Amino acid sequence: MNTDRVGYSGLFVVALYGMISSFLMPLGQLREPGPGFLPLCLSTILVILAGVGVISSRPSQEDLARTEPFWGNMKSPVKIVVTTGLAIWAFEPVGFLVTSVCFLGLLFRWVSDYPWWKAVLLGVCIGGAGWFFFAKLLGVSMPGGFLGW
Amino acid sequence: MIESFIGMGQGFLIAFTPQNLYYCFLGCLFGTVVGVLPGVGPLAGISLLLPATFGMPPVSALIMLCGIYYGAMYGGSTTSILMNIPGEAASVVTCIDGYQMARKGRAGAALFIAAWGSFLGGNISVLGIALLAPVLADFAVKFGPAEMFAVMVMAMMLVGYVGSGSVLKTMCMVMLGLFLGTIGMDTMTGYLRMTYGIKELADGIGFIPVAMGLFGIAEILSSTQDTLVRDVLKPKLRELLPNRDELRRSWGPIGRGSVMGFFIGLLPGAAHIIAGFSSYALEKKLATHPEEFGTGRIEGVAGPETANNSATGGAMIPFLSLGIPSGPATAVMMVALLIHGIKPGPLLIQENPEVFWGVVASMYIGNVVLLILNLPLVGLFVNLLRIPFKLLFPIILTICIIGVYSIDASTMELWIMLISGLVGFVLRRFRFDVAPLVLALIIGPMMELAFRQSLMMSGGSFAVFFGSPISLVLLSVSALLVLTGLARPLLAGRRPKTNP
Numbered sequence: 001m002n003t004d005r006v007g008y009s010g011l012f013v014v015a016l017y018g019m020i021s022s023f024l025m026p027l028g029q030l031r032e033p034g035p036g037f038l039p040l041c042l043s044t045i046l047v048i049l050a051g052v053g054v055i056s057s058r059p060s061q062e063d064l065a066r067t068e069p070f071w072g073n074m075k076s077p078v079k080i081v082v083t084t085g086l087a088i089w090a091f092e093p094v095g096f097l098v099t100s101v102c103f104l105g106l107l108f109r110w111v112s113d114y115p116w117w118k119a120v121l122l123g124v125c126i127g128g129a130g131w132f133f134f135a136k137l138l139g140v141s142m143p144g145g146f147l148g149w
Numbered sequence: 150m151i152e153s154f155i156g157m158g159q160g161f162l163i164a165f166t167p168q169n170l171y172y173c174f175l176g177c178l179f180g181t182v183v184g185v186l187p188g189v190g191p192l193a194g195i196s197l198l199l200p201a202t203f204g205m206p207p208v209s210a211l212i213m214l215c216g217i218y219y220g221a222m223y224g225g226s227t228t229s230i231l232m233n234i235p236g237e238a239a240s241v242v243t244c245i246d247g248y249q250m251a252r253k254g255r256a257g258a259a260l261f262i263a264a265w266g267s268f269l270g271g272n273i274s275v276l277g278i279a280l281l282a283p284v285l286a287d288f289a290v291k292f293g294p295a296e297m298f299a300v301m302v303m304a305m306m307l308v309g310y311v312g313s314g315s316v317l318k319t320m321c322m323v324m325l326g327l328f329l330g331t332i333g334m335d336t337m338t339g340y341l342r343m344t345y346g347i348k349e350l351a352d353g354i355g356f357i358p359v360a361m362g363l364f365g366i367a368e369i370l371s372s373t374q375d376t377l378v379r380d381v382l383k384p385k386l387r388e389l390l391p392n393r394d395e396l397r398r399s400w401g402p403i404g405r406g407s408v409m410g411f412f413i414g415l416l417p418g419a420a421h422i423i424a425g426f427s428s429y430a431l432e433k434k435l436a437t438h439p440e441e442f443g444t445g446r447i448e449g450v451a452g453p454e455t456a457n458n459s460a461t462g463g464a465m466i467p468f469l470s471l472g473i474p475s476g477p478a479t480a481v482m483m484v485a486l487l488i489h490g491i492k493p494g495p496l497l498i499q500e501n502p503e504v505f506w507g508v509v510a511s512m513y514i515g516n517v518v519l520l521i522l523n524l525p526l527v528g529l530f531v532n533l534l535r536i537p538f539k540l541l542f543p544i545i546l547t548i549c550i551i552g553v554y555s556i557d558a559s560t561m562e563l564w565i566m567l568i569s570g571l572v573g574f575v576l577r578r579f580r581f582d583v584a585p586l587v588l589a590l591i592i593g594p595m596m597e598l599a600f601r602q603s604l605m606m607s608g609g610s611f612a613v614f615f616g617s618p619i620s621l622v623l624l625s626v627s628a629l630l631v632l633t634g635l636a637r638p639l640l641a642g643r644r645p646k647t648n649p
Binding site for chain 1: 317318320321324325327328331335337338340342343366369370371373374539540542543544546547548551554555558560563564567570574575576578579580581597600601604605607608609610
């Protein structure tokens with residue numbers, strides 16, 4: 001696979017979408033440019049640059065030598081993204097303390113492969129310490145959730 | 150000149166009172182802590198302690214807030230070097246070589262040089278404030294929108310040199326960053342651009358969640374792909390200090406970074422960020438083996454860290470002598486002074502000399518305090534590397550969430566961080582350098598404002614950008630940078646190298 005070509009193609013699509021979106025905004029005139037003027041200029045330049053990249057890119061040595069799948073092992077990254085997404089979703093309704101304890105416990109067990117008791121213990125200790133340091137000691141505004149913590 | 154020395158003498162008498170020394174120490178300590186914590190930068194630190202200053206004398210209040218400001222610049226390099234997570238915006242560029250040094254077992258040396266460079270840069274810039282403030286402030290105030298636009302274009306073009314690989318890829322990232330910077334409410338017309346009904350996007354895409362995602366989250370996602378059992382680094386005491394060769398190679402970047410950072414600091418906007426990137430670009434340009442930048446060169450740490458601290462001092466000049474805050478952090482400090490009934494501006498030195506000179510003198514003391522605080526802490530910070538990665542990464546993720554949420558108390562920022570992490574992960578796989586994207590995102594809104602103001606002032610004529618000698622020179626240099634950047638691989642008879 002020509003990695004560079006795929007990368008530039010992705011950028012080309014993003015830039016094209018940006019260009020179309022910019023066209024839908026008021027462009028104004030040169031003496032008074034509208035809100036869509038600069039986004040249109042930038043996305044056009046990006047379309048050109050990415051287009052040049054798509055045309056000119058050649059497979060690198062790394063591409064030619066690759067025998068494993070391009071994306072590599074995605075198990076842990078997917079687990080982390082899912083866990084973080086769940087934590088963000090629960091952050092305000094559940095509250096900082098409970099969410100951070102559960103988030104940490106889940107990561108320690110699911111991704112780091114610690115035994116259950118260790119994962120729970122680490123989650124409670126580190127989550128509790130974080131809550132005390134940031135929310136109580138530094139007074140950083142954190143969501144309390146339905147429990148008020 | 151003599152008046153400056155007399156003023157400095159009076160300033161030291163004020164700064165050396167036990168009360169002011171205490172507040173200076175407190176500010177430096179708190180600043181170091183907020184700088185080390187990813188996401189909790191100087192702005193958040195100053196904002197947190199602002200209410201505590203209401204009952205203090207104005208000099209003490211400003212001394213403490215300044216301590217937080219430059220203390221955060223010191224501390225910001227720590228997580229960049231150890232974890233590839235910038236503690237604050239100015240430390241983004243330190244990630245590039247600092248983290249690579251840490252991976253090679255030279256984290257102690259990188260932290261030592263960063264602290265030493267910050268100390269020297271900070272002191273040189275304070276000397277600059279005392280001696281050159283009136284003259285340089287006059288020069289900076291002459292910058293109109295066209296000149297500001299030219300400065301920012303040059304900063305962007307310099308990024309082409311910062312990028313560790315192909316100029317085409319770097320320019321793509323710059324354009325993408327600038328484009329993302331246009332999302333949100335148009336400041337001139339109030340039009341909502343690409344917000345898709347999400348009201349949190351009206352303020353634009355925040356820099357901190359994007360930087361935390363592109364650097365921190367993406368790093369964690371990439372690192373956990375292979376194995377979670379990494380070699381735990383156990384540096385010996387001897388390895389905490391830079392060796393003779395590293396010290397020798399650091400002097401030049403520290404000297405150049407001090408001068409460059411101070412002058413860039415005079416410009417309004419993200420001066421300390423531009424200073425770091427520009428210093429990195431300069432060092433790379435001057436290096437005999439520029440291709441080694443990005444693999445753990447001490448020059449890539451010494452120059453930018455010195456420059457961003459020196460810029461912090463330079464940024465105090467427009468703030469104290471013109472009453473123009475050069476960034477959000479100095480804007481909060483200005484609010485603190487206004488609450489105390491003191492208006493920063495040209496009359497500050499005449500009407501409140503104790504405030505001006507007291508603060509300037511305290512910055513010398515603060516730099517010494519920070520050096521004393523930071524050098525012994527190098528060993529402590531490096532010990533973070535002894536923690537197994539499978540224990541460390543959930544903690545880093547939690548700190549990222551806390552840091553990002555604390556800015557606006559909005560979960561939208563957290564989603565932006567997570568999405569940026571995924572984008573950063575993908576871009577890394579395709580060997581795109583994300584540092585230029587981050588800088589472009591910060592500069593984008595300021596650049597757009599300057600661009601549109603210039604066109605409106607000239608009635609739509611692009612000649613405005615070439616009308617003044619300052620912008621003409623800056624834009625010519627920018628064009629030269631792009632042309633040489635694109636021509637270099639052609640002249641060398643090979644296609645541009647891809648990022649490692």
